[in-house]
Amino acid sequence: MTPLSQLLPGQYGKLSSLNPERAVDQRLMALGLLPGMVLKLIRRAPLGDPLAIEFGGQVVSLRLAEAESLIVDVAADCPVQRPQKLS
Amino acid sequence: MSAKEITVALVGNPNTGKSTLFNALTGLRQKVGNYPGVTVARKSGRCDCGDGLKVELVDLPGLYSLAAASPDEQVVTDVLLGSLEGSQQPDAIVVVLDATNLLRNLFLASQLAELNLPLAVVLNQADVAHEQGLKIDTQLLSQRLGGVPVVLTSAWKGEGIASVRRAIAEVLSKKTKMARLTWPAQVESALGSIVSAVQSDTGTAPSMADAQRILFSSNAHTSERLGWTLARREPVIRQARDQVRAAGFNPLAAEPLIHYAHLRKVLEGVTSGGAGKQGNAAALDRVLLHRVMGPILFTGIMLGLFASVFWLAKFPMQWIQAGVDFLKSIVAPALAGTPMLQSLVTDGILAGVGAFLAFLPQILILFLFVGILEDSGYMARAAFIMDRLFSWCGLNGKSFVPLLSGFACAIPGLLSTRTIEDPKARLATAFAVPFMSCSARFPIYALMCAAFIGPLYGPGWESVVMVGMHCVGLIFAVPTAFVLTRFILKVKPQPFVLELPRYQMPKPRDVLWRMWQNAAEFISKAGTVIFAITIIIWALCYFPRDAQMAEKIRAAEPTLSTHELQARMQAAMIEQSWMGRFGKAVQPVFDPCGFDWKITVGVLASFPAREVIVSTLGVTYSIGKGAEADSNHLRQAMQEAKWLSGPRVGTPIFSLAAVLALMVFFALCSQCGPTIATLAQETGGWKWAAASFFYMTILAWVMAVVVYQTVIRIL
Ligand SMILES: Nc1nc2c(ncn2[C@@H]2O[C@H](COP(=O)(O)OP(=O)(O)OP(=O)(O)O)[C@@H](O)[C@H]2O)c(=O)[nH]1
Ligand SMILES: [Mg+2]
Numbered sequence: 001m002t003p004l005s006q007l008l009p010g011q012y013g014k015l016s017s018l019n020p021e022r023a024v025d026q027r028l029m030a031l032g033l034l035p036g037m038v039l040k041l042i043r044r045a046p047l048g049d050p051l052a053i054e055f056g057g058q059v060v061s062l063r064l065a066e067a068e069s070l071i072v073d074v075a076a077d078c079p080v081q082r083p084q085k086l087s
Numbered sequence: 088m089s090a091k092e093i094t095v096a097l098v099g100n101p102n103t104g105k106s107t108l109f110n111a112l113t114g115l116r117q118k119v120g121n122y123p124g125v126t127v128a129r130k131s132g133r134c135d136c137g138d139g140l141k142v143e144l145v146d147l148p149g150l151y152s153l154a155a156a157s158p159d160e161q162v163v164t165d166v167l168l169g170s171l172e173g174s175q176q177p178d179a180i181v182v183v184l185d186a187t188n189l190l191r192n193l194f195l196a197s198q199l200a201e202l203n204l205p206l207a208v209v210l211n212q213a214d215v216a217h218e219q220g221l222k223i224d225t226q227l228l229s230q231r232l233g234g235v236p237v238v239l240t241s242a243w244k245g246e247g248i249a250s251v252r253r254a255i256a257e258v259l260s261k262k263t264k265m266a267r268l269t270w271p272a273q274v275e276s277a278l279g280s281i282v283s284a285v286q287s288d289t290g291t292a293p294s295m296a297d298a299q300r301i302l303f304s305s306n307a308h309t310s311e312r313l314g315w316t317l318a319r320r321e322p323v324i325r326q327a328r329d330q331v332r333a334a335g336f337n338p339l340a341a342e343p344l345i346h347y348a349h350l351r352k353v354l355e356g357v358t359s360g361g362a363g364k365q366g367n368a369a370a371l372d373r374v375l376l377h378r379v380m381g382p383i384l385f386t387g388i389m390l391g392l393f394a395s396v397f398w399l400a401k402f403p404m405q406w407i408q409a410g411v412d413f414l415k416s417i418v419a420p421a422l423a424g425t426p427m428l429q430s431l432v433t434d435g436i437l438a439g440v441g442a443f444l445a446f447l448p449q450i451l452i453l454f455l456f457v458g459i460l461e462d463s464g465y466m467a468r469a470a471f472i473m474d475r476l477f478s479w480c481g482l483n484g485k486s487f488v489p490l491l492s493g494f495a496c497a498i499p500g501l502l503s504t505r506t507i508e509d510p511k512a513r514l515a516t517a518f519a520v521p522f523m524s525c526s527a528r529f530p531i532y533a534l535m536c537a538a539f540i541g542p543l544y545g546p547g548w549e550s551v552v553m554v555g556m557h558c559v560g561l562i563f564a565v566p567t568a569f570v571l572t573r574f575i576l577k578v579k580p581q582p583f584v585l586e587l588p589r590y591q592m593p594k595p596r597d598v599l600w601r602m603w604q605n606a607a608e609f610i611s612k613a614g615t616v617i618f619a620i621t622i623i624i625w626a627l628c629y630f631p632r633d634a635q636m637a638e639k640i641r642a643a644e645p646t647l648s649t650h651e652l653q654a655r656m657q658a659a660m661i662e663q664s665w666m667g668r669f670g671k672a673v674q675p676v677f678d679p680c681g682f683d684w685k686i687t688v689g690v691l692a693s694f695p696a697r698e699v700i701v702s703t704l705g706v707t708y709s710i711g712k713g714a715e716a717d718s719n720h721l722r723q724a725m726q727e728a729k730w731l732s733g734p735r736v737g738t739p740i741f742s743l744a745a746v747l748a749l750m751v752f753f754a755l756c757s758q759c760g761p762t763i764a765t766l767a768q769e770t771g772g773w774k775w776a777a778a779s780f781f782y783m784t785i786l787a788w789v790m791a792v793v794v795y796q797t798v799i800r801i802l
Contacts, residue, residue, distance in 0.1 A: 020339035021305065023156065023508070024582035029343040030152035031584075032191045043372070046381040047475035050484070050583055052372070057188050059368065059587040061471050061484065066582055 002074055005051070005067040007041040013072030014038050024066045032056045038075055094143040094175075095134070095255055096166055098199060099183035100192050101125075101149030102588050104211040108183055108242040109146035112251060116604070117146055119597045120461040122488065123586050124149065124506035127159045129166055136256040145177065148505075151191075153198045153296070154304045154342075158513075159505040167202060168297075170312060179205040179258050181251070186210040186223060186239065189358060190350055196232075197346045200265035201296040207236045207254040208265075214241040215589075221361030231353045233266025243594065267295075268349040273334035274341065277302060277327035284323040289314050302327055303342040368464075368589050375468055385472050388460070393554055396452045403448035404533075411441030427629070435625030436618070438721070439702030443530065443617050447609060450526045453495055454605045458598035464590040466491070474583050480565055481572025483507075483581040486516040490564075493523030494557070495605065497762045501769050511576040515568050517769055518779055521762050522564035524557040524754060526609075527698040531753045532556045534701055538722040539746045552750075559754040563786065616695070621702050624692055627666035628707055636660060661707070680752060680791035681745035681799070683730065690752070697758035744798035748791040756787035 018025045039055035049064040097105045101123030113132030134144040148159035155161045169176030184192035229237040236254035240247030278298045286292040300309040328338040422429035474484030493500035500520040507513040541549040572578040670684035689703040708724040728740045757780045767776035
C-alpha cells in the first residue's frame, strides 16, 4: 500500500485503488490504467515533477500531486495484467 | 456541403495517423506531427472510394474516450452526434487505431460501436508494428468485432490506402456495424431505465450512446443537450447508478472496466510477438530527460534554434536586399519621366514590400526547426520538462506547445490551446500566447539590431539583444499568467496527462510541407495586406504636393545649392504631407518613449499587423531620398536621421535608448488584427480580446517610456 508518488524510478507497482470521481483518474482509466494493472515508474522530470509512468505499452506523464492518491502494491518485475472490479 | 452528400468521419486516439491517412485519401495537405493534439478542428475533403463513389471525409482531433473533456474532443462528439449546426450525423465512421497499441485504441472503437453507425477499422502504423515483430490476425479481429472490415495500413508510406477506400465503400453499402459488447444485466437494465425516462420526459428516445454518457459521466453535457432537466433526471440517474453499484461496479469506473475486460477477450490470440517496444524511447529519454542533461539539452536546443534562425538567415536576407536594390536601380531610371510613379514604385512598393520580404528566410528556418522538433517526438518531452515551471503559474505542460508555436505565430498557438481541458487554464494560456515573440516581431528586432546594435557594439551584442528581445514577452507573460490564474480566474491545479510518443526520424515531406505552408501565408500577406498598407502609407506621405515649395525655400535661403535645395524640399514635402501632419499631431503621446513623428507614423500604421513597421519606416525614411533611393539602404537613412527641432535637436533620433524602447514597445504591444479576432473566437467573446488588447498596448507604452527614460539617464 504505497502511493504511486513514492515509487522509485524503475520500480513496478500494481494499482490497487484510484478515485473514479477525479477527472485525472477518469482519463487514466480511459487509457487502460485500471485496478490490478501493473505499472512502472520510469522517471521523474528533471525538476522533480511530473512523473513518467508506463503501463500497457505506453508512456504517460502524471503530476506528483495526482500520483499521491493512486495507491499501488510495490511489485516484483513481473507484469501480470488482470483488471479487478472496483466498487 | 449539400444535404445529400455522404460523409465519413475519421476518428481515433491522438497521434495515430488520422491526418496522414486523410491526406493520403483526399490528396489534401493537413498538418501532421508527432505530438498528441496536432489537429484541433474538423477539416473535410473529398475522397474517391472507387466506382464513382465520392464521399466527404472529415478529419477530426484525436481523443481517448467519448467522455469529452477538452474543446477539441468536444468537436468530435459533436460531429459524431450530428449536433453541430448545419451538419448531420456521418454516414459511416473510420476508426483509426495505432496497430502497436491495440488494446487502448480499441477502447474508443468499442465506445463508438454504441453509436450504431456503419464502421470500418484501420490499423495504422503497420510498418512500426512490423518492425517490433508484432503480428496481427486481422481476419480474426474482424470476426470478433462482428464482421466489420479491418484494414492494415502504413498511411505515411501510402500502403493499404486502396483497401481503406474499398472498406469505406463496403461499409457504406452493407451498413456493417461493429459488435456491441454485452453489458452485465444490471447495467443494461440501468441503461434501459434511463432511455425510457428520457423518452417520457423529453418526448424523444435517446441513443444507447447518450444513455451511457448520462449513466457513466460525471458531467451533465448530454442531459443538457437532450433537454432533460435536473429535477427530472436526478432521481432516475441516482437509481440507475445504484443498480450499477449492485452489480459491483463504481458507476464512474464501470465503463472502462467493462470495455477493457471485453476487449482483452476480443484480442486473445489476435496479436502475437512485439515484446520490448518503446526501445528507442527509453534509451533516448534516458539522455533527453536526464536530471542534469535534460535541462541543459533543452536550453541548448532552444538557444540553438534562435541563434541559427538568426545566423542562417543572414545571407539569404542580404540576397533579397540586393535583389530589391537591383530592381530599384532598373526601375528608377525607366520611370524618371513620371516622378510620381517613380516615387510610388521605388519609395513605396519596392521599399516597403522589399523590407518585409527580407524576413522570409528567418520565418522559413524557424518553422523548419519547429517542425523537426515536433515530428521527432521531442516536443512532448519539452512539455514534460517545462511542466513544473508552468505549474507555478497555474498552467501545465500542455501550455508549452501553444506558447512555443506563439514564437512562430500567435494564431496556430491560440488554436492549439484547445487541447487544454480546463477552460480557465485555456483562457490564461490564450492570454499569454500573444506575448510570445512571434515571427512578425522579428523584422523590427533584426532591423534595429543590424542598423544600430551591430555597428555600435559588434555582432556579439547583436545576438544578445536579439535573444533578449525574444525573452521580453516571456518575462511579462509569466507574471501576467500568474496573476491571472491565481487571483483573477482562480484556476485550480491542473492535471497533466500527456502521452509521450515514440521518437522517429522527422519526415522531410511533412516538415517541409509545414514550412512551405507558413511561408506561403507570409508571402501572400506581403502581396495583399502589406502591399495595400504600403501604398496607402506612401500616398499619405506623398500628398498633398505644394507646387510653390521650391520658391518658398529659395526665398527663405537664397544661397542653397541645387542639391541642398532638393534635399530640403523633400524633407519639407513629407513634413507637410497628410501623414506628416497626422504623425506630428500624435507624436506627443510617444515623445516620452523617444519616438519622432516618423516612428509614430510607423507605430500607428502597425496596429493591424506589426510587421508593417518595417515597410512603413522603409517608406517614410526613403521618400526623402528620391530617385537615388537604390543606393540608400533604410539602415543608412535611419542612422543619419537627427532630431530637427525640440530639446533634442541635432542628436540622432535612433539613440540606443530609443532603439531599445522601440523594440520593447513592439515586443509587448498588441498589434495584430487576426490575433485579436482569433482570441475573441477562442475565448467566446470580445471581452478577453479587448482586455488583451488594452493590457498589452498600455503595458507596451509604459515599458517603452521606462526603458527610454532609464537608458537616456544612464548614458
Ligand atoms: N511510421 C509511421 N508513422 C506514421 C504513419 N502514419 C502516421 N505516422 C506518423 O505519426 C505521427 C502522427 O500523425 P498524424 O497524422 O498527425 O496523427 P493524427 O492522428 O492526425 O494526430 P492528432 O491530430 O494529434 O490526433 C506523424 O509523425 C506521422 O508522420 C505510419 O503509417 N507509419
Ligand atoms: Mg491530426
